[in-house]
Amino acid sequence: MKNTYNIGIIGSGSIGGLLAKFWADAGHNILFSSRNPEKLKSLINDMGTNAKTGSVQEAAEFGDIVLLAVNYQSVNEALRTIGNRLDNKIAIDATNPLGYDDKGKLYRMIPEDITAGEFMAERLPKTKLIKSFTTLW
């Protein structure tokens, strides 16, 4: 087992950005991704040399472990961008299948008869998928 991992972050927002800062502080190598990676420069300014930015595809390829933390409306688009790059890798899925309706009320975005973990596992059948960090207030 290694002590230092390459961790790709797909969804470098509130949860992805925060988790990755802890992992970078612990010495892991982080690639923060965005659809517009240049906007992440300020995020890594005060971090060590073990953090860099790149595209979503680069994060998927870079990671021994990849964190999925995009907002749920974008999950399908993000998975299309990722393609088969997570095959045989470990991915941590922090997404919650929740959206807001036009009155600002939270609603469940997937059918009642399937869990969010099952829903993602069906889309990433060759990935070692871990569902975690999905705490809600």
Ligand SMILES: NC(=O)c1ccc[n+]([C@@H]2O[C@H](COP(=O)([O-])OP(=O)(O)OC[C@H]3O[C@@H](n4cnc5c(N)ncnc54)[C@H](OP(=O)(O)O)[C@@H]3O)[C@@H](O)[C@H]2O)c1
């Ligand atoms: N915030 C929390 O405390 C928390 C806790 C537990 C779980 N969660 C879950 O984690 C997920 C993310 O929440 P968040 O609060 O971190 O959201 P957020 O701050 O809005 O960040 C979402 C990130 O997703 C990226 N993104 C959007 N569309 C994308 C696409 N098509 N391809 C690749 N990246 C895309 C965005 O990056 P770019 O726009 O730069 O591409 C953005 O940085 C949600 O499912 C949420 O339910 C959040």
